[in-house]
Amino acid sequence: MKIDTKHKRDAIFLGLSAIFLTSLVVGNIIGTTKFVKLFTIVLPNCLLVITPELVRNGSEYSMIVPAGVIAYPFTFLATDLISELFGRKKAQLVVRIGFFMNIFLLFLMTANHYFPDASGISGGNSIFEGVYRFMIGNVAASMIAYLVAQTIDVRLFHFWKNFTKGKHLWLRNNASTTVSQLVDSTAILSILFWAGNLGDSVKTYADLIVLILNSYLFKFIFALLDTPFFYLGVHYFKDINEDPSGHTLYDKEST
Numbered sequence: 001m002k003i004d005t006k007h008k009r010d011a012i013f014l015g016l017s018a019i020f021l022t023s024l025v026v027g028n029i030i031g032t033t034k035f036v037k038l039f040t041i042v043l044p045n046c047l048l049v050i051t052p053e054l055v056r057n058g059s060e061y062s063m064i065v066p067a068g069v070i071a072y073p074f075t076f077l078a079t080d081l082i083s084e085l086f087g088r089k090k091a092q093l094v095v096r097i098g099f100f101m102n103i104f105l106l107f108l109m110t111a112n113h114y115f116p117d118a119s120g121i122s123g124g125n126s127i128f129e130g131v132y133r134f135m136i137g138n139v140a141a142s143m144i145a146y147l148v149a150q151t152i153d154v155r156l157f158h159f160w161k162n163f164t165k166g167k168h169l170w171l172r173n174n175a176s177t178t179v180s181q182l183v184d185s186t187a188i189l190s191i192l193f194w195a196g197n198l199g200d201s202v203k204t205y206a207d208l209i210v211l212i213l214n215s216y217l218f219k220f221i222f223a224l225l226d227t228p229f230f231y232l233g234v235h236y237f238k239d240i241n242e243d244p245s246g247h248t249l250y251d252k253e254s255t
Contacts, residue, residue: 145187
């Protein structure tokens, strides 16, 4: 029985780490290569006057975000679950591994960029070079923004966990994620703006702020929506909780 529990614990940790690292890598590769429209709504007059034209067409507001941004909220959900189940040190370890994954990704893509093209065989050379050109700025921005934001997320999560003595799971999940994702959105889009990796429609700092707020709005909504999944994960995996802080929602003797 102990062997089964250990295997389950290892599988959950590896699974959450895989979700985290896959989301991170995919987000960095596709980055700002494409901006996607998630939904469009017609704004009432009271909101129309305060909604910038950059994110609306007449009276229609569109939530437009970089394609890579869609992957990032999953990284925060994964690190929060690792923090809750395995403790701060393991969560911070995964964050550090993710940082070096960025460097490894950059190394692999750069090596392939400089290898000579096999003319007549490569069918998507221009596509590769286009993605690579955008990816350089994305990875550079991500390495800074990601490390800062994820570190803040892990530390805030455990600050609230210790402060509430393991109670109020929703508080530490949302209070850590909403703050850290604001840091992430601000840092990464600011760096991409200075690097010239954003489109022609983003020309001024006012445009940049609108883009940051629009990107953060998506992350904020996702952070609220992922709370039930966070509770579900913590409840389902409560028997493998090994957080050394000792603060847990469940009595281990009863599991």
